[in-house]
Amino acid sequence: MPKILQVCAVDFTVKNLLLPLIDRLEEEGFEVEISCSRGQASIELEKKGYVFRYVKIDRKINPISNIKTIWNLYKIMKHYKYDIVHVHTPVASVLGRIAAKLAGIPIIIYTAHGFYFHDNMSKLSYKIFASIEKIMGRYFTDYIFTQSREDYDTAIRLGIINKDKIACISNGIDIDRFNPENVRIDINEYKDSLELPSKSKVVCFIGRLVKEKGILDLLEAFKYLIDDYSDLYLMIVGDASLSERDIETKQKIEHYLSNDKYKDRIILTGSRNDIPELLKISDIFILPSYREGMPRSIIEAMAMGKPVIATNIRGCREEVVDGETGFLVNVNSPKEIYEAIRKLLDNQDLAQKFGTNGRKRAERYFNEQKVLDTEIEVIKTLLLKIKQVN
Structure with missing residues (x-):
């Protein structure tokens, strides 16, 4: 039975992104273990039988902590003798690949959920982080999946x-779970449980409450929208992480909520598992991020037949077809967010058309099973090559 170690920084990634792959690998006869920082999500997953080898992994560059992480990962990899190490998320992917190379792991795979360097950073920063990816790709990686x-x-x-060591696998979701016809709820009752009026119009945001997700730009736009639409509500789904800069963003959000004018029109749900139901009661989905890989939340919203507003950045513009499934707006532009939401609120036929087109696009291009099929095929091929060499 081939052994594979999945490595990422935090258990949130395991729970929300990696479980379909882990489950599929186990169905295919792999022994799968996971290394990440310990958290509530991983504790719950352990109770379900998932195997964790805990290592504290910072999500930022911190030389002392990063070296400790490499050493601890190395010890785990040496002890358990994995056939494959599969790494995810920016910092964890670098540390994990270095440890795997030192430990003599036969196959090292990296899934780029979105390269850390991107068009909206300075030229110097771009060059530095791109150079790191070059070094890691050439000397520490056997195969790369990009979304x-x-x-x-x-x-x-x-x-x-x-070119023969890389594949674009896209991103995928459970098309059946995220299907408006399969989500059978009483919309009015569900709204009432969230203290939303039955006839309210709901703009939905799903994501971490950090500045780079564009949440503050959305709040700035919403400030003006509520003057124009007395039935408009903003539903924010997600939690702030623990870094200082993210806590600062959460404090700014709480500042909005302390204002009597806005507090009753903004619903903060925290982290939720009923995403299909929350999308079902929403009218518009928005993700005004500054940086993304291939965001799953947009695909989920399209699959649920919702018009989408997103920023014109890598990943988002591969999912949203401007003027067909939604609108693309510029980064850090509350004015454009405001205008895009208005267009959809004022033209229900257009909003419905975008939603219908989005569902068709999700079905055609973003089926999770097709993504998993590609990953499994590549992994099995890599294993076969190693066996032939040995």
């Missing part, structure tokens, strides 16, 4: 890895 076609093209153009 974004732009990342795939960039990797080839910059020479991060050879």
Whole structure:
């Protein structure tokens, strides 16, 4: 039975992104273990039988902590003798690949959920982080999965890895779970449980409450929208993480909520598991991020037949077709967010058309099973090559 270690920084990633792959690998006969920082989500997953080898992994560059992480991962990899190490998320992917190389792991795979370097950072920062990816790709990686076609093209153009060692797998969701016909709820009752009026119009945001998700731009736009629409509500689904800069963003959000004018029109749900139901009661989905890989939340919203507003950045523009499934707006532009929401609120036929088109697009391009099929096929091929060499 081949052994594979999945490595990422936090258990949130395991719970929300990696479980379908882990489950599929186990169905295919792999022994799967997970290394990440310990958290509430991983504790719950352990109770269900998932195996964790805990290592504290910072999500930022911190030389002392990063070196400790490499050493601890190395010890785990040496002891348990994995056939494959599969890494995810920016910092964890670098530390995990270094540890795997030192431990002599036969196959090292990296899924780029979105390269850390992107068009909206300075040229110097771009060059530094792109150079790191080149070094890691050339000397510490046997195969790369990219979710974004732009990342795939960039990797080839910059020479991060050879063309025969990379595949664009896109991103996928459970098309049946995120299907408005399969989500059978009483919308009015569900709204009432969230203290939303039955006839309210709901703009939905799903994501971490951090500045780079554009949440403050959305709140700035919403400030003016509520003057124009007495039945409009903003539903924010997600939690702030624990870094200082994220706590600062959460404090700014709480400042909005302390204002009598806004507090009754903004619903903060925290982290939720009933995403299909929350999307069902929503009218518009928005993700005004500054940086993304291939955001799953947009695909989920499209699959639920909702018009989407997103920023014109890598990943988002591969999912949202401007003027067909929603609108693309510029980064850090509350004015454009305001105008896009208004267009959809004022034209219900257009909103419905976008939603219908979005569902069709999700079915055609973002089916989770197709993504998993590609990953499994590549992993099995890599294992076969190793066996032939040995």
